[in-house]
Amino acid sequence: MSNIIKDINNFGNDWFRCTISKQSLKKLTYRSNWPGIRHVSIYFLILFLFGYMTFISWGTWWSLFWYLLYALVYASSNAIWHETSHRTAFRSRALNNFFYHISSFMTNFEPIRWRWSHAVHHSYTASSANPHDYEVDMSIFSRPRLSSFLLQFVPLSGLLSLHKSLQKETLLHALGFSTPVMKECIPENERSKCRFVARIHVSLWITIVVVAIMLNSIFPILFFLIPFYVGWPITMLWALTQHVGLPADVKDHRFTCRSIYLNPFFSFLYWKMEYHIEHHMFPMVPSYNLPKLYELIKDQLPKRKTGLFDAYKEIIPAVLKQSKDSKYFIPVEITE
Numbered sequence: 001m002s003n004i005i006k007d008i009n010n011f012g013n014d015w016f017r018c019t020i021s022k023q024s025l026k027k028l029t030y031r032s033n034w035p036g037i038r039h040v041s042i043y044f045l046i047l048f049l050f051g052y053m054t055f056i057s058w059g060t061w062w063s064l065f066w067y068l069l070y071a072l073v074y075a076s077s078n079a080i081w082h083e084t085s086h087r088t089a090f091r092s093r094a095l096n097n098f099f100y101h102i103s104s105f106m107t108n109f110e111p112i113r114w115r116w117s118h119a120v121h122h123s124y125t126a127s128s129a130n131p132h133d134y135e136v137d138m139s140i141f142s143r144p145r146l147s148s149f150l151l152q153f154v155p156l157s158g159l160l161s162l163h164k165s166l167q168k169e170t171l172l173h174a175l176g177f178s179t180p181v182m183k184e185c186i187p188e189n190e191r192s193k194c195r196f197v198a199r200i201h202v203s204l205w206i207t208i209v210v211v212a213i214m215l216n217s218i219f220p221i222l223f224f225l226i227p228f229y230v231g232w233p234i235t236m237l238w239a240l241t242q243h244v245g246l247p248a249d250v251k252d253h254r255f256t257c258r259s260i261y262l263n264p265f266f267s268f269l270y271w272k273m274e275y276h277i278e279h280h281m282f283p284m285v286p287s288y289n290l291p292k293l294y295e296l297i298k299d300q301l302p303k304r305k306t307g308l309f310d311a312y313k314e315i316i317p318a319v320l321k322q323s324k325d326s327k328y329f330i331p332v333e334i335t336e
Helices: 003-009 022-028 033-056 059-077 077-085 093-106 113-125 138-141 146-151 158-162 166-176 181-183 186-214 219-224 228-238 264-270 275-282 287-300 307-321
Strands: none
Touching: 003 093, 022 287, 033 059, 033 093, 033 219, 033 264, 059 077, 059 228, 077 113, 093 113, 093 264, 113 166, 113 181, 113 186, 146 307, 166 186, 186 219, 219 228, 228 264, 275 287
């Protein structure tokens, strides 16, 4: 077993954690199938509704409106991927795995690679040293260049950088190559599985394109390949609040993560990951219990941002400063 896997198995031993009673934490970590079933049922119902409205209004300007909503919801499947990767969406392991693989395809996240890299992300949040935190890309999420930061909000911008995209990485794995993230994050006995699942993803991409050609229709591509790129910039509005501008290489999630308030609709799509400090500190707590966790430890946390506007009031100036001074970070105050 590599050192990195040992460290993942010992997650959190040397990170700061807020004080909370074992009894309270035990209650909060209890998982149930019902909240997850209710959530994904509503989610896919909304997705189907927006997709149906796009289809029946095709050829009118209304189709653009409905498709943008469809793409926003489709790209938000990233939140389903995240919650099921922790196996906290459902009590059932089978349900977690089923929706994990469905949402992994929707978000273009190769499931084996991302399960392991996400474990590293939690053990080495915003780490600039080895092992590298591949999720908090220092050029986008923590120490972004201004151009990289702004590009995240441009629809379809992901198509301009396919040469360094997740799709290229999946293709390389499917062809049998070993990428840096595979070497650093994935145990050797899991790498063949990673390549196998990557081949399934590539096969599905090809199948969708072939079906579109056979049907002489853009809809298979429009509904299953493109929406991620269209909707992702909107979801990045809240995703970029997680770590941008905050200190790196600090073993205290109160300094490396940011929690904010979101409106109910965004909070639903985001699966309450706006409680991001709380999630990183206690990743075994299901998302639907994060508000309860916050109430128990809020006096030990920095003040939450009141919304997206409040968060970006400090993020944007920080990005501008960091573009000139890479050592700058937003000071975090904690009053206990």
